[in-house]
Each structure stands twice: as C-alpha cells, then as structure tokens.
Amino acid sequence: MQHSGEDIDVFQIERALWVAEWKTGLPVYDFPFAQMMDCRHGRFGGAEEVSAIGRFGAVIDYDALYAELLEVCVRLVHSPSQHQLCSELPLWYPSLKGLTPESWWFDTPPDAESAGELAGWPLFLKGSRQTSRHQASLSIIHNEAEYSAAIATYATDSMLHWQQLVIRRFERLRRIEADVGQKIPASFEFRSFWWHGQLAGVGPYFAEYARYDWTPAERGAALELAEEAARRMALPFIVIDLAQKADGQWIIIEINDAQESGYTGVRPLPLWQRMVELERARCPG
Known part of the structure; x- marks a missing residue:
C-alpha cells in the first residue's frame, strides 16, 4: 500500500506507547484504539521527538514514509535498515539458521534440474519478502515441470517479479x-508478537479458517524456540510465525516487521x- 505521512494518525495509548496508524479497512x-484504550494526541513538528509503533499494513516505500514522519519529529520504532532486516529472508536467515528450513536465494533463478538437486522434490518457492497471496501452485513445487x-x-x-527468488527445503508440517x-x-501454525524480546501476544495463524489450540507442552516448546529467535534478532517489534512439523518438532516459518x-x-x-505493561516495565517513569 502507498502511504503518506499526512494520512497517518499519531497518538499515545495509555500514556505509555505512541502509535502511528493508517487505517487499511x-x-x-x-x-x-480510540474505542478500546485511553488515547491522546500530541502536536508534532516541534523540538520534541517521539518514537512510534507503525500500524499501517504492507508499505511500498518504508524509507520514504520513515523520512516523512521524521520531518514532523515522529520516529518509527524500526529504522529503514531494521525494517529491511526483519522483512527480507536473505537478511534474517543467517541469524536464524538451524531454527528455520534450509534456504537459498538467487537474483537469477536456477534451472529446474539444479533446483531439484539443491533442495530435492518437493521444494518450497517464494519471494525474498513474501509469497503471492499464499498460492499453493507457486509455492509447493513437486517436479521440474511445475518449477518451470x-x-x-x-x-x-506483480508481487514477485521484483523480489529475489528463495528456494526452501520443504518441511512436512502437521x-x-x-x-x-x-x-x-x-x-x-501460530503467530507471535514480540516487543523488545518479550512475548506480547500469540494466536493460531489459520484462525480465519479453523479452530485449533495447543497443549501447554506444545506452547512451551514453540515459544522457547520463538524466544531464542527474538533474542537473536534483537529488534524492537517483530512477528515470529511458528509451525509444528509432522514429527512434532517446531520450526520458525518466517519473521516480519510487526508494524x-x-x-x-x-x-x-x-x-x-x-x-503497555512491557513498555512501562522497560521504561519506568
């Protein structure tokens, strides 16, 4: 989505966290926020700078939005380089190697034979930043003909041509x-939000389609893995998606900028x- 700083509403919730919001619909x-929490607006463009959590859906040009908000003394919690670090698999993968499926990326796609030799069949295909609307036919590839x-x-x-190609080893999931x-x-699969390395929320990724839950033991094992990933990344506000393999082990599917x-x-x-609780504990007073 194309965003403009003029369209973004900046406010503080519970006198603890600043939010820069653009309604996606x-x-x-x-x-x-205004109906559910105590919110107050400030006046920007003066000397006092605030650090704000962006909530604006997918952004076409994060660097431009970051710079535009900075002109009115609103600094998003992730710098452009931090945003890129948790958005692009080739950048975050080295830190999470061993916790997530083995992956390779290319500026120019390898031929089908080379791809099969690299990852085996089936393999998982995606862009360096995202899939194209989670289409199975463009993601789970069973043979050379499907790959080509x-x-x-x-x-x-439109969503893939500008990204690097990523080939991932296919993992059989529960x-x-x-x-x-x-x-x-x-x-x-479950989605978890992390604020400065601390768990802020977690829930079933496919809640729109089905009701499912985990046992206390499953939750503990999954969040232990996610906590290690959050520690390694050391970023302010990230999402970590976890899934259980068919053999019961947990893996990191991917991470993203939680904004x-x-x-x-x-x-x-x-x-x-x-x-709010975590921020008050992190910055008392």
Missing part, C-alpha cells in the same frame, strides 16, 4: 482440517494491553 490489520511453470509466472507476477481454497494448506503484520488469531486488545 481490513479487520486483520485495524484496531479501534512457476518461474515463468514469477517473472510477470496439517489441520481447513478449507483454504487454492492457498498453501493450513498447518498447525506491517496482520493480527491473524492474536487478540488485539490483550496484545496492546500487554505491550
């Missing part, structure tokens, strides 16, 4: 019963209430 991103067809589509797809249409099959991430099955009000 999508429930998965938007939250009625997917690569041809990648070259013209499936859940859900009708997701032509998208990647639903798995036992751009949808809530999925994470309940927004408890998330922001916890964020």
